[in-house]
Amino acid sequence: MSNVRQAVLFSFATRYSAMIVGLVSAMVVARLLTPDEIGTFAIASAIVMVMSEFRLLGAGMYLVRENELTDAKIRSATGLTILISWGMGLGIWTAAPAIAAFYELEPIKVIFRILSISFFLAPAISIPTALLTRDFRFRQLFIVRICTSLTNLASTIGLIMLGYSFYALAWGYTLAVIAELFLIFFFRPQGMPWTPNFKNLGPIARFGIYNSLAGFFRRGVVTAPDMIIGKLGTTTQVGLFSRGLGFIEFVSQTLMMGVKPVVLPYLSQVQRSGDNVNDAYIAATVLLGGIIWPILAVASVVSLPAIRLFFGDQWDAAAPYATLIAYWAMFRSVHWFSSDLLVAKGKEKLMVLKEGGMFAFYVSGIALAFPSGLMAVAGVFTVAGLVDLVLTTWLLTRFVGLQPLRMARSWLPNLAVTALCWGAAWLIFNNGDFVSKGVPNTFWAVAAILPLVWLMVIFMVRHPLKQEVILFLRWFANHWPRPRS
Structure with missing residues (x-):
């Protein structure tokens, strides 16, 4: 390891x-x-x-x-x-x-x-x-x-x-x-x-066509709004919705993609060694969820000050979209490694069918919701994320042998950490002076306090991340320069 x-x-x-x-x-x-x-x-x-x-x-x-x-x-x-x-x-x-x-x-x-x-x-x-x-x-x-x-x-x-x-x-x-x-x-x-x-080229092409189609559908989910709104609406609408979606994608992808390049080699290695891949998958999702769910929950609370701080007040209108899309990203992150699990198990065809079905759901939903406004489009993302979570859980249970009750029990610490971090962020934001001063002071308060809240809670609920934090602190202590006597 x-x-x-x-x-x-x-x-x-x-x-x-x-x-x-x-x-x-x-x-x-x-x-x-x-x-x-x-x-x-x-x-x-x-x-x-x-x-x-x-x-x-x-x-x-x-x-x-x-x-x-x-x-x-x-x-x-x-x-x-x-x-x-x-x-x-x-x-x-x-x-x-x-x-x-x-x-x-x-x-x-x-x-x-x-x-x-x-x-x-x-x-x-x-x-x-x-x-x-x-x-x-x-x-x-x-x-x-x-x-x-x-x-x-x-x-x-x-x-x-x-x-x-x-x-x-x-x-x-x-x-x-x-x-x-x-x-x-x-x-x-x-x-x-x-x-x-x-x-x-046949063996590679047969493997590759499934993975490329799955990647096409996954990428298409986040790019479809630009293409559909670009045709039905204006470039300004494209820019605003793209900024709201992009802000949440930036937050979530920074965390998820930091681990994802290692997951397929790791799961493939577990599969080759004959160990239980499903156990490794559940452990990986819990560790990722313990980090990304609290951060996305907090992002949904502070989307307005965050967007104003980072991008300027000309993008304020994108904040409500970001709030709804944050919940979509949370649902989506639960099975973010599902494609890697299916590849490791040799189930690429199943992966493509699932991703293709969800892509069709997103495209039709965006097209139907757009006449009602961009908030309706953001709502489609939230609903689709929940549908994706339920569908992927069923598929992994039916075809890969994943135990959903075991996974749900493993995720209970994540729910506790997320709820407490979201509640702390909400209390800080709603008692701050962002509105009165016109600057994102509450964002900085949240950024300063929430890491401490998160750290305290993972130790309190004995989250699996506790051991990783301890190992990191030991490594840091061993590598921290000591003053010479």
């Missing part, structure tokens, strides 16, 4: 470092660009990012999961990624004028073509990244991520200052991908084969 713990620590370090850089970028960009400008980019990037789920066709996950990895399999994965990714890059470039005409937004054509560059670079990045992940080399991946994040930050803000408006967001992303290419080439595993092989 030591290599897994170290991998989790570096994965968390990667995400938290990227979070800080991303937060700085979002704070600056939100003040330099208008909701209309950000909405225009959101429409174009939503379409491209959804399509990006197919550009690797699951080749990376295939390499991570394989019991015996050979040079031939790596070459075939590279060949398949080239065929799919380059083909999609060319398709995006060609389709750009038609998409721009559909949305009646000419700038989308240029944004599409800038973002298409990343598709041509993807094969040279994704395959060595998968091999580094398989070997738990998250220290190197940490360096790659922080450098690419800084590249994105510097280039985006610099180009905005030069007057490139929303085009700066597209170029910032693309320049970061180019930087990632050079860094991954430097850290690539020794002896890694680079020459692609276009034979024996």
Whole structure:
């Protein structure tokens, strides 16, 4: 378990470092660009990012999961990624004028073509990244991520200052991908084969199509509002809803994605060793829930001061959407590792069916709710999150053998921690002076007090995180510089 713990620590370090850089970028960009400008980019990037789920066709996950990895399999994965990714890059470039005409937004054509560059670079990045992940080399991946994040930050803000408006967001992303290419080439595993092989692609494609479809549906859930509202409403509405959803996604993904890169290798390792994967899954969800549920519950309370502090008062209208979406994120996080469990168990087809059904639910709900306003759209997210939780629990019980009552009992400490943290945040917020002074003083009060409340409660209810905190404190004490005598 030591290599897994170290991998989790570096994965968390990667995400938290990227979070800080991303937060700085979002704070600056939100003040330099208008909701209309950000909405225009959101429409174009939503379409491209959804399509990006197919550009690797699951080749990376295939390499991570394989019991015996050979040079031939790596070459075939590279060949398949080239065929799919380059083909999609060319398709995006060609389709750009038609998409721009559909949305009646000419700038989308240029944004599409800038973002298409990343598709041509993807094969040279994704395959060595998968091999580094398989070997738990998250220290190197940490360096790659922080450098690419800084590249994105510097280039985006610099180009905005030069007057490139929303085009700066597209170029910032693309320049970061180019930087990632050079860094991954430097850290690539020794002896890694680079020459692609276009034979024996069937096993990888069969595995990859399920994972890519599932990723497409998952990504589509958070990008569908941009595409649907962009067609039915205005770019300003897209920008405001995207900011509310983006704020909650930023909070939740920073936490969940810090652990997720380690989960599939870990569950696959457990499966290969013959241990109980379901037990490992429940333990992982409880640990994640003990962190993310209290934070999201608090975020639902302080969404207005948080958004005003980080993005400026021109985004105040996004706060009510963020409050409802926070509950959606809580429901969704319970089974955030379900895709990894299904992959480890070889149930990729079931994963796709579930994700596809939920995607259809979201799309139809958003389209039907939009005439009633953006709050109705946010409400659809909350309801859909609850439906997703119930459906996923049933599927894992029926087809994987998960014990729902055992999982529910394991989650009781999470509910206690969340309720107490939410209550503390509500008391602070409703007795603060945010309204009277017009500044988010209560946000800072919540940020200062709630970590102590959380720490006290996990010890009080004997949450499994208690042991992780103790281990961290021991590690910190052993590594803290001691004064020389």
